[in-house]
Amino acid sequence: MNESLVPVAAGDARRGGLAPQRALPERVADLVRSAMSRQLAGPLAALAVAVVAFSLTTDTFLNPANVSLVLQQSVVIGTLALGQTLIILTAGIDLSAGAIMVLGTVLIARLAGEGNVLVAVLIGFLGCALMGAVNGLVVARWNLPPFIVTLGTLTVIAAATRLYTSSASYPVTSDVLRLLGSGPVVGGAKITYGTMLWLLLALALGYALTQTAWGTRVYAVGDSPHAARLTGIKVSRVLFSVYLVAGLIYAVAALAALGRTPIGDPSGYQTANLDTITAVVIGGTSLFGGRGGVAGTVVGALIVSVLQNGLTQAGIDSLYQQVAVGVLVIAAVGFDQLVRRRNKS
Amino acid sequence: MSETTPLVLTGRGLDKRYGHVLAMDGADFELAAGEILAVVGDNGAGKSTLIKSLTGAVVPDAGTIVLDGEEVRFRSPLDARRAGIETVYQELAVAPALDVTQNLYLGREHRMPGVMGTVLRRLDKKRMRQEAADHMADLGIRIQSVRQAVENLSGGQRQAVAVARAAAWGRRVVVMDEPTAALGVRETNQVLDLIQRVRDQGLPVVLISHNIPNVFQVADRIHIHRLGRRAALVRPGTTSMSEVVAVMTGATEASELESAVTDPVLTAAAATAPDAPPTWKDRSA
Amino acid sequence: MRLHRTGHAARRRAGLAAAGLSLALTLAACSTSPEPSPAGDGDGSTAGSDETFTIGIVEQQLANPFFAKLQEAAVAQAKKQGLEIMTAESKVAGDTESQVKAIENMIARGVKGIVLDPASATALVDVVEQATAAGILVVTVNTSLDPLDTAAASFETDNFEGGRLMGQWAKASLGDAEARVAMLDYDLADKTAAARHDGFLDGFGITDDSPEIAGTALTESNFETGQTAMENLLSAHRDINVLYTINEPAAQGAFAAISGAGVEDQVLVTSIDGSCAGVRSVKDGTIGATVMQFPTRMGEMAVDAIVEFVASGTRPEGLINSGTVLITDEPVDGIDSETSEWGLKNCWGE
Numbered sequence: 001m002n003e004s005l006v007p008v009a010a011g012d013a014r015r016g017g018l019a020p021q022r023a024l025p026e027r028v029a030d031l032v033r034s035a036m037s038r039q040l041a042g043p044l045a046a047l048a049v050a051v052v053a054f055s056l057t058t059d060t061f062l063n064p065a066n067v068s069l070v071l072q073q074s075v076v077i078g079t080l081a082l083g084q085t086l087i088i089l090t091a092g093i094d095l096s097a098g099a100i101m102v103l104g105t106v107l108i109a110r111l112a113g114e115g116n117v118l119v120a121v122l123i124g125f126l127g128c129a130l131m132g133a134v135n136g137l138v139v140a141r142w143n144l145p146p147f148i149v150t151l152g153t154l155t156v157i158a159a160a161t162r163l164y165t166s167s168a169s170y171p172v173t174s175d176v177l178r179l180l181g182s183g184p185v186v187g188g189a190k191i192t193y194g195t196m197l198w199l200l201l202a203l204a205l206g207y208a209l210t211q212t213a214w215g216t217r218v219y220a221v222g223d224s225p226h227a228a229r230l231t232g233i234k235v236s237r238v239l240f241s242v243y244l245v246a247g248l249i250y251a252v253a254a255l256a257a258l259g260r261t262p263i264g265d266p267s268g269y270q271t272a273n274l275d276t277i278t279a280v281v282i283g284g285t286s287l288f289g290g291r292g293g294v295a296g297t298v299v300g301a302l303i304v305s306v307l308q309n310g311l312t313q314a315g316i317d318s319l320y321q322q323v324a325v326g327v328l329v330i331a332a333v334g335f336d337q338l339v340r341r342r343n344k345s
Numbered sequence: 346m347s348e349t350t351p352l353v354l355t356g357r358g359l360d361k362r363y364g365h366v367l368a369m370d371g372a373d374f375e376l377a378a379g380e381i382l383a384v385v386g387d388n389g390a391g392k393s394t395l396i397k398s399l400t401g402a403v404v405p406d407a408g409t410i411v412l413d414g415e416e417v418r419f420r421s422p423l424d425a426r427r428a429g430i431e432t433v434y435q436e437l438a439v440a441p442a443l444d445v446t447q448n449l450y451l452g453r454e455h456r457m458p459g460v461m462g463t464v465l466r467r468l469d470k471k472r473m474r475q476e477a478a479d480h481m482a483d484l485g486i487r488i489q490s491v492r493q494a495v496e497n498l499s500g501g502q503r504q505a506v507a508v509a510r511a512a513a514w515g516r517r518v519v520v521m522d523e524p525t526a527a528l529g530v531r532e533t534n535q536v537l538d539l540i541q542r543v544r545d546q547g548l549p550v551v552l553i554s555h556n557i558p559n560v561f562q563v564a565d566r567i568h569i570h571r572l573g574r575r576a577a578l579v580r581p582g583t584t585s586m587s588e589v590v591a592v593m594t595g596a597t598e599a600s601e602l603e604s605a606v607t608d609p610v611l612t613a614a615a616a617t618a619p620d621a622p623p624t625w626k627d628r629s630a
Numbered sequence: 631m632r633l634h635r636t637g638h639a640a641r642r643r644a645g646l647a648a649a650g651l652s653l654a655l656t657l658a659a660c661s662t663s664p665e666p667s668p669a670g671d672g673d674g675s676t677a678g679s680d681e682t683f684t685i686g687i688v689e690q691q692l693a694n695p696f697f698a699k700l701q702e703a704a705v706a707q708a709k710k711q712g713l714e715i716m717t718a719e720s721k722v723a724g725d726t727e728s729q730v731k732a733i734e735n736m737i738a739r740g741v742k743g744i745v746l747d748p749a750s751a752t753a754l755v756d757v758v759e760q761a762t763a764a765g766i767l768v769v770t771v772n773t774s775l776d777p778l779d780t781a782a783a784s785f786e787t788d789n790f791e792g793g794r795l796m797g798q799w800a801k802a803s804l805g806d807a808e809a810r811v812a813m814l815d816y817d818l819a820d821k822t823a824a825a826r827h828d829g830f831l832d833g834f835g836i837t838d839d840s841p842e843i844a845g846t847a848l849t850e851s852n853f854e855t856g857q858t859a860m861e862n863l864l865s866a867h868r869d870i871n872v873l874y875t876i877n878e879p880a881a882q883g884a885f886a887a888i889s890g891a892g893v894e895d896q897v898l899v900t901s902i903d904g905s906c907a908g909v910r911s912v913k914d915g916t917i918g919a920t921v922m923q924f925p926t927r928m929g930e931m932a933v934d935a936i937v938e939f940v941a942s943g944t945r946p947e948g949l950i951n952s953g954t955v956l957i958t959d960e961p962v963d964g965i966d967s968e969t970s971e972w973g974l975k976n977c978w979g980e
Contacts, residue, residue: 058866060865060866060867065865066865069861069862069865072861073858073861073862159722162693163693166693166695166980167693167694167695168695168907168979168980169853169879169907207465211465211467211468211470212466212467212468213454213456213466213468214466216443216447216450216451216454216468217451217452219440219442219443219447220440220443220447220451223440223441223442223443224439224440224441226436226438227438227439227440227451228440228451228452230432230434230438231438231451231452231510232422232423232426232452232453233451233452257854260857261853261854261857261883261886262886263853263882263883265852265853265854265879267850267851267852267879268852268853268854269854270850270852271850290440290441290442290443291442308858308862309862309865312845312847312859312862312863312866313845313862313863313865313866315845315866318846318847318848319848
């Protein structure tokens with residue numbers, strides 16, 4: 001439907017109300033606000049604090065090589081977390097994200113070793129998309145809780161991956177598959193194509209979420225599925241599309257993983273599902289759906305990597321890394337609750 | 346209102362049976378152009394089934410529905426919406442985290458002209474915000490900005506957004522199902538004012554309400570539903586609140602009301618002769 | 631607990647964290663086997679001699695090549711001895727339910743002995759005590775029960791000794807150079823991980839607090855976490871020249887980080903497991919030395935002990951080392967080792 005909202009006859013009947021003309025400073029303020037929304041301010045502050053702290057306490061953290069290392073270490077979980085963000089925005093959750101990606105890596109690594117690399121990549125993408133579609137179909141059509149559905153598919157996919165590989169791992173020999181792990185070195189910092197792809201994908205997804213009708217509907221479905229349904233949005237169709245797109249993003253993550261870690265390993269990325277949820281939540285996206293976005297998730301993934309990298313360099317026991325991440329998760333969830341409660345009253 | 350006003354939406358002989366329960370039993374209904382028609386009835390009178398069959402949520406077993414002179418059969422709420430009938434629900438059917446503009450356009454967004462819209466599917470946010478602001482102003486809804494998240498509005502303002510949405514997209518009829526049930530007195534009055542402004546802009550309104558004083562405040566006519574059918578059609582100016590309540594509860598027969606405006610001949614004409622616009626003769630005028 | 635390529639310890643950990651995942655896995659395992667069928671008829675031979683009797687072999691999930699190798703060796707040895715065999719396996723990591731049911735069936739069947747690779751150090755204690763009370767000799771392989779004397783004996787790798795061999799080789803290979811040691815561990819609450827870690831320190835002649843240790847990091851005993859942890863350690867300490875790894879996949883991941891940093895010639899990589907993939911990494915120079923463990927010997931020794939007990943009444947006792955052999959193509963004086971050629975003939979897995 002493409003008609004105007006304004007009733008034709010009513011153009012001259014303006015009564016008080018608001019003045020639609022907005023001053024320029026206000027529009028600038030709006031721009032700044034949308035670029036650095038309240039949801040993004042917290043994660044950015046946390047990232048800044050971590051970076052400053054490690055820069056002061058170690059003399060190895062803040063150099064180009066290490067910063068590029070942190071970026072590289074964020075790519076796989078960061079890419080996966082983009083798909084997880086979509087799903088969490090619809091008030092869902094995907095416990096099978098890592099398992100789908102691992103399936104993608106072993107499919108691609110094994111098939112590339114046996115035949116054509118591009119065919120292997122294609123099959124890897126199809127496999128991941130199919131798994132995403134299965135999740136989406138069950139969640140959207142049968143209306144089952146995503147937590148349970150993806151817990152089930154996690155178990156099935158992980159087992160299927162082990163059966164397919166007989167628990168063996170497949171080293172990557174193809175230069176094509178290692179491409180995402182390579183890239184130009186600028187001033188001592190290696191900028192891998194995987195890093196670029198991750199950030200590009202985040203930009204594209206951010207565009208889709210904020211600038212297209214599909215994005216608005218994803219937010220609406222997560223915010224209030226009831227209201228979305230009443231306004232005529234086909235909620236199950238939106239949900240299905242989200243899980244399908246997430247599956248495709250997991251396939252990109254599989255490629256990024258092979259570029260960085262040149263092995264298709266069924267025992268790899270066992271905690272990736274939780275790591276992605278951590279990145280999404282720390283990034284300020286609400287587990288209750290409808291709030292947040294990919295910019296926060298990128299920052300969230302960086303925070304996790306910075307903590308791991310910095311605390312290792314500072315010689316602090318790895319268990320404290322987990323403590324630090326856990327505290328951040330609780331802080332993020334608590335902050336989200338606070339925001340929601342205040343808005344409700 | 347003129348001597349004869351065209352009927353916009355009529356129902357004739359509507360039946361609906363759920364197992365042994367007859368929820369609608371030959372119910373009639375008529376809504377004239379430019380009026381606010383209140384539908385009142387006790388709990389279980391079947392007014393909900395009537396409204397649902399007019400908005401596509403229920404498919405009646407028998408009877409006819411005529412919209413602007415053409416017989417229609419709604420299989421789903423989407424059918425009714427496509428035909429120009431918008432509904433505002435009792436519960437707040439807005440997405441709280443989305444802003445006012447997004448809520449107004451939810452499911453019907455404008456895309457940018459040209460390649461940006463067709464290929465990149467980019468939303469024309471500027472146009473939507475401008476039009477949303479104009480529309481809210483036309484309806485006299487005072488909010489700071491159409492970029493405000495709906496959750497930051499008061500309950501009355503939120504319902505105003507829902508009403509504004511229905512008024513924007515309803516080309517023929519807006520149905521409001523208990524729109525003030527969740528609101529306080531002051532906010533209720535704001536929404537009632539808004540309903541009148543929607544009517545003044547030319548859209549007929551069906552208002553379902555339990556609150557008889559509210560109904561008398563804004564309705565042009567009152568449809569009293571009882572035992573699955575219309576018991577009476579009255580005007581607030583000539584019928585008292587206690588009479589309406591008496592008919593609702595069955596204490597008084599509708600035929601005892603001198604002011605009843607039921608006119609079976611004309612409503613029958615509406616159902617059978619779609620080519621000639623049926624009219625409603627305003628007896629009280 | 632074993633630590634190698636499939637890293638089931640890591641999986642268990644992820645499961646715990648996933649709040650309910652373990653439960654779901656257990657439920658899944660139960661539902662796949664409503665009636666436990668521990669290979670009822672066995673596939674043993676029927677030697678006509680009056681010494682023929684039945685033994686039970688209870689393994690962990692055979693998808694894991696280490697467990698598969700162990701089971702295969704035990705079955706082969708039992709056949710060689712002319713025994714009847716009942717076999718069973720857990721369905722997934724930590725699936726004790728299948729193992730308990732299998733042992734109950736074996737008790738009912740009247741086996742003389744049971745070879746058990748326990749999925750849990752504690753959950754199988756009761757059923758093993760029942761079997762022992764029924765006059766059955768139960769021996770564990772690969773890992774033991776808690777308390778240790780629940781089973782008659784345990785045939786397993788001496789992980790402290792394995793770690794010590796790694797440490798000794800690294801120390802001797804380094805010579806007079808100043809040591810800068812990095813350690814890629816698995817959760818040290820795990821007794822295998824702790825034994826290997828402590829053994830390495832002992833063999834190298836240092837302690838956890840020694841200045842020679844440049845840094846330590848936790849891994850999940852797999853390639854990916856080995857790589858990330860080593861990248862971070864190298865970023866802070868470019869001068870690392872000795873690396874301890876919890877297993878071979880972690881070592882391979884660490885090597886990816888080492889070659890990424892261009893310090894291949896500087897770091898001595900040591901590991902432990904003896905999988906064929908690991909030995910190949912020794913051959914191609916990725917890993918300097920690894921310590922092989924012998925699932926085959928565990929299975930054979932356990933079966934032989936049962937045969938000996940039935941024949942003479944001699945009970946095996948305590949922890950019995952199934953052997954550790956240092957595999958390297960750069961041997962050092964005074965430390966026994968075998969070449970990667972030898973290793974490829976004796977390795978397990980693919």
